[in-house]
Amino acid sequence: MKWKICGMREMDNIQEVAKANPEYMGFIWAEASPRYVGEDFVIPKEVLGKTIPVGVFVNRAVSSIIELSQRAGFTWVQLHGEEKEDEILALKNAGLTVIKAISVADNQDVEGLSEAPDFYLFDTKQGKQTGGTGQRFDWDILASYAAGKPFLLAGGLSKENAKEAMDLSKRYPIHALDFNSKVEVKAGLKNVQEVREISEILAEN
Known part of the structure; x- marks a missing residue:
């Protein structure tokens, strides 16, 4: 099972x-986030070649994302705002792989989705917060997902429920599991030991 550490x-x-x-590591370019890396951040060489860096954005202009991708060194983007299909297609035409995040609270949130993104990411809807809630949504909602695009599963994932989440891939097209706040010491700082344990759990199953 592929997995991602975000934030x-x-x-x-x-x-x-x-x-x-x-397989993936997420870096957040959104000023409102406590995990914001800053405009001058560049993907470190320790990441390149070992894992795929993903730039995470909320309602940022397409031209700005493209420019930043070239300067910071990522080719995957994850969008958490109200990005429209034409913006997603423009990013793809620029050579970027696009993950579109969807906040999930009920079945309607996963129905009738566009085919434009390369992947979806399903996270827990909690007010206006865009990711990093640390809360798990009702995974039974995934039964209503019919778009067929592979997706990343996020929202309250931890070493305690990693195996259960991985088992969902037998029923749904899960591309990767996305871990964030549940493996943190504080916002933006991950518990390395827990990350290692997650790696072992996913490798064994």
């Missing part, structure tokens, strides 16, 4: 987490 920020922590070999 990375501290350089030493990034290097240690990269040693656990997650």
